[in-house]
Amino acid sequence: MQHETTTNPMISVRGMSKLFGKFVALDRVDFDISRGEKIVVLGPSGSGKSTLIRTLNQIEPHDSGMLTIDGKLINEKTDPIQLRCMVGMVFQNYNLFPHLSVLENCILAPMRVRRMTRMEATALARRYLEQVGIPDQADKYPIQLSGGQQQRVAIARALCMQPEVMLFDEPTAALDPEAIVGVVGIMDELAEQGITTVCVTHEMAFSRRIADRIIFMDQGKIVEITPPETFFTSPKSERAQNFLNQMLRY
Amino acid sequence: MTSVLSYLRLPRRLRPVAALAVALTAAVLPGVARAEQVPSFVQDGTLTVCTNPTLPPMTFVKGQDVTHPEGFDIDVAQALATRWHARLSVITMDFTGLFPSLSAQRCGLVMSGIIRTPAREKSFDAVSYQDTALVVVGRKGTPSLSSMDELSGKDVAVESGTSYVTRLGVVNDALIAAGKPPMIIQQYPTEEQVVQQVLIGRVFAFVSQDVELFYRMRQLGDKLHVLITPNIPDYRHFAIYIRQNPEDRTLLQNAISALDSDGTLQTFRTKWSVTDQSTKGDAAQAGAGGMFDWGAFFSALTSMAFLHGALITLSVALISHFIAITISVPIAIVLNSPQKSLLKVALEGYVSLFRAAPTLLQLLFIWNAVPQFFPIFREQWFTPFLATILALSINESAYQVEINRAALSAVDPGQELGASALGLSRRDIYWRVIFPQAFRIALPPTINEFINLLKITSLASVISLQELLAVTQIQVARTFAFTEYYAAALIYYLVMVFFFLFLQKRVERRFSWSDRKKVVSNAA
Ligand SMILES: Nc1ncnc2c1ncn2[C@@H]1O[C@H](COP(=O)(O)OP(=O)(O)OP(=O)(O)O)[C@@H](O)[C@H]1O
Ligand SMILES: [Mg+2]
Numbered sequence: 205m206q207h208e209t210t211t212n213p214m215i216s217v218r219g220m221s222k223l224f225g226k227f228v229a230l231d232r233v234d235f236d237i238s239r240g241e242k243i244v245v246l247g248p249s250g251s252g253k254s255t256l257i258r259t260l261n262q263i264e265p266h267d268s269g270m271l272t273i274d275g276k277l278i279n280e281k282t283d284p285i286q287l288r289c290m291v292g293m294v295f296q297n298y299n300l301f302p303h304l305s306v307l308e309n310c311i312l313a314p315m316r317v318r319r320m321t322r323m324e325a326t327a328l329a330r331r332y333l334e335q336v337g338i339p340d341q342a343d344k345y346p347i348q349l350s351g352g353q354q355q356r357v358a359i360a361r362a363l364c365m366q367p368e369v370m371l372f373d374e375p376t377a378a379l380d381p382e383a384i385v386g387v388v389g390i391m392d393e394l395a396e397q398g399i400t401t402v403c404v405t406h407e408m409a410f411s412r413r414i415a416d417r418i419i420f421m422d423q424g425k426i427v428e429i430t431p432p433e434t435f436f437t438s439p440k441s442e443r444a445q446n447f448l449n450q451m452l453r454y
Numbered sequence: 455m456t457s458v459l460s461y462l463r464l465p466r467r468l469r470p471v472a473a474l475a476v477a478l479t480a481a482v483l484p485g486v487a488r489a490e491q492v493p494s495f496v497q498d499g500t501l502t503v504c505t506n507p508t509l510p511p512m513t514f515v516k517g518q519d520v521t522h523p524e525g526f527d528i529d530v531a532q533a534l535a536t537r538w539h540a541r542l543s544v545i546t547m548d549f550t551g552l553f554p555s556l557s558a559q560r561c562g563l564v565m566s567g568i569i570r571t572p573a574r575e576k577s578f579d580a581v582s583y584q585d586t587a588l589v590v591v592g593r594k595g596t597p598s599l600s601s602m603d604e605l606s607g608k609d610v611a612v613e614s615g616t617s618y619v620t621r622l623g624v625v626n627d628a629l630i631a632a633g634k635p636p637m638i639i640q641q642y643p644t645e646e647q648v649v650q651q652v653l654i655g656r657v658f659a660f661v662s663q664d665v666e667l668f669y670r671m672r673q674l675g676d677k678l679h680v681l682i683t684p685n686i687p688d689y690r691h692f693a694i695y696i697r698q699n700p701e702d703r704t705l706l707q708n709a710i711s712a713l714d715s716d717g718t719l720q721t722f723r724t725k726w727s728v729t730d731q732s733t734k735g736d737a738a739q740a741g742a743g744g745m746f747d748w749g750a751f752f753s754a755l756t757s758m759a760f761l762h763g764a765l766i767t768l769s770v771a772l773i774s775h776f777i778a779i780t781i782s783v784p785i786a787i788v789l790n791s792p793q794k795s796l797l798k799v800a801l802e803g804y805v806s807l808f809r810a811a812p813t814l815l816q817l818l819f820i821w822n823a824v825p826q827f828f829p830i831f832r833e834q835w836f837t838p839f840l841a842t843i844l845a846l847s848i849n850e851s852a853y854q855v856e857i858n859r860a861a862l863s864a865v866d867p868g869q870e871l872g873a874s875a876l877g878l879s880r881r882d883i884y885w886r887v888i889f890p891q892a893f894r895i896a897l898p899p900t901i902n903e904f905i906n907l908l909k910i911t912s913l914a915s916v917i918s919l920q921e922l923l924a925v926t927q928i929q930v931a932r933t934f935a936f937t938e939y940y941a942a943a944l945i946y947y948l949v950m951v952f953f954f955l956f957l958q959k960r961v962e963r964r965f966s967w968s969d970r971k972k973v974v975s976n977a978a
Contacts, residue, residue: 263874288877299872303890303967312886313876345967358872365876 220269231424244411247421261291292367296374300346307342332360352383372403493702495562501535504561506549508931511726512567527565547918550615554822570693582691599682607635609657614641754942763925778850786858808852821917838919861896
């Protein structure tokens, strides 16, 4: 896919590090992501993938280096709420609010943060629930839904904030194969709509299909950033090679 | 003086002149028109008396209104107040709370059928107002004793905090010195419980004063009889106790002497049968050992006194728990946060201290000890009601902190992550996401705590709060209908507790989101 890498990138990261105590979870990472670009982050367990995408919406603030999103420098002085309006996130465990119905899950943030009226928020939520294929589950509680349905709600909930960037942290890891197909289908659709996406996933086929570039991480460092064709056929680094071999064994 | 002036019916403009003249006369001729000098413990025109109204005929509740004790002592107190042109205010409380309250300046004097003893006079001034004698009483049919030594090895009941305890100690020391087993002394907080122990045969005898016994005899007919009246010179007078002050003592002494010589005390003695009149005929009241008296039970159940007591119990518990929850939520949040801080250490200390200290001790401390350091707490506004709420709120908040902490940490940390990723503010994260879920988890243990608290309020009778159990005991002292009044109190507690359990069920039903089966069946 071809993208105009004109003007300023959507996300720009320079020498960004994150420590947990003395442990270096992110070690001086650098990359740029352009508007509308689809990035897939790969890497072995514990390599810092979750930490990386969590710094992008600052639910884990970074310790040093520079992070710019949509041209705005992000640091401890930034209002995190504004940032999170622009950057939506979907988690492996959905993190739906169990005490709220599906619809209420979707309209809570638009009403409280974006100050929409209940009517506006509801209309918006119904549209996105339709898009993720569960328009008739709006009045159920999360506990009544299957895992796949719950993840669709989580995606719809994030979309209701109409973000410019979507972060996905292993959205299909907790799902059975059938449900994975559904959720991946929705993410394909989102990709086509041109929203900037950063996705941590082990879905190789999906990565290959939609990723503009792959970020491969190991031990808190970015080992390589390459287009998927190159990465999956002839990765530059030995570590990526090993990683791919391991993945293919399953 | 106003009465003198109005009697003279002088024109208004002449009154100041007349007032001056009267004042001058009063100064020149002491004792003619002068008002009696008022002791310093009469403050703001009020004579405040502390009493434990469970000792008929000296001080007890005759009717249903537990805030209005009657009896010989109360009449004498009223006569004193009238003499000193003061209003009488009576505070009722447990016997053990009387002297601490006097020290804490909660009352000007203590009148509660209390024996004059040298030990008490070390800390307080005493003025005698009634002769009495110590009696050892047993059940009808028990052979009389010829000496106190015959009580050796026997169970004897006394009211706790009274001088009988010390006196029996002396007897016991003598018994031990003579190589005999001592009496086994059982102490009970109220006089009627002491009597009941003999009636039900748990103890051999009880120790009391003759005047009280005369009254009990009339209530209980021939169920009791005096085993021995030992000759103990020390134990011969009831006294009024005041804080030590020679001037006040003299003024009180003079007032009592005056009431004695003008026949007032004698009138009261006759009115309250303080002397032996052996009127066995009217033992009409329900006595121990009889059948359950349904009439007494229903009249207790429907009495204003019980209803009022229950309302006090309920409101103290509700208010205290509400305050406790309000305090405990922020404390729990701070304690659950991962950072270390000085505040956290202090709060941890607070929680441990108030979980460790017995509730009863905290109540007594706040009521009796704190006013010695902060005089503001002995003012009128600081009622037993407020003191109980203060003590129970603090105490309960310590327990509630633990419940809240557990509930907050039981909420999946992913909830906070999910909520903050959506851009919700800290406030919304707590109020819209975490609290509703924590509330669901905390509800059952919180209701449990509340039910506990409802029952713990009964401890506040020691600081004279007229809650349900205090009312019950005062009523029992009057009627001796133990079973009936206890049963009535039990019904009140049960109704309150079951109501809150019912409420819990109702509220839990609204949390159907937490239980898949329930949601499905509700939807069906
Ligand atoms: N809050 C934290 N405190 C301490 N260490 C943490 C914390 N979060 C992550 N780490 C550590 O940082 C490292 C990177 O964690 P991260 O979750 O980013 O890995 P990951 O690549 O997402 O792994 P996985 O594929 O298993 O999800 C791990 O070693 C982890 O133990
Ligand atoms: Mg991860």
